[in-house]
């Protein structure tokens with residue numbers, strides 16, 4: 001398949017912010033006396049902040065008012081952002097950086113398709129501000145993955161048809177979003193283990209063998 005564009009998920013694909021998400025949710029769950037482990041964390045991959053909170057609160061003994069939920073989501077996001085301030089361009093793995101540059105040198109258009117509202121901040125921390133041809137993120141969408149909205153918007157921003165784009169994902173929900181948008185999906189990490197993509201890769205550098 002001759003792809004013209006590649007749309008990258010951010011958290012867990014280009015950088016290990018998925019670990020920071022885990023730590024921040026774990027801190028919130030601990031403070032509420034709720035069980036939270038890495039298996040549960042995998043269900044939050046690709047999912048919006050409020051939908052993630054609903055999963056974290058599944059075993060909470062009583063229903064919470066919307067205002068209380070917003071306050072808990074804000075509490076989690078504050079501790080997550082504190083972790084993000086420690087990030088620097090050194091947190092962009094060398095293999096990811098060289099793969100991005102090699103893909104661009106092959107003439108492919110490169111975009112971000114992430115559910116995260118913190119995307120602009122993370123890209124700045126990684127030294128990737130202005131690098132991508134398009135950035136579609138949680139600030140531009142009303143429906144989170146597995147809805148295809150964020151990827152369709154990225155393809156549109158690139159000026160490409162969805163069928164000409166390849167999505168790269170670490171989340172099963174994200175792979176489903178790519179497929180629902182009519183795109184092929186290359187998976188890494190958790191989604192690759194679940195064999196959720198047309199391609200299930202050991203690392204992002206594997207992209208160089210398929211495009």
Ligand code: BG6
Nearest residue numbers: 011044045046049115116117118
């Ligand atoms: C996705 C992550 O990229 O962004 C999810 O995989 C996260 O785990 C979602 O919940 C929303 O992120 P944020 O930064 O807007 O809270």
Ligand code: MG
Nearest residue numbers: 009011012170
């Ligand atoms: Mg991800």
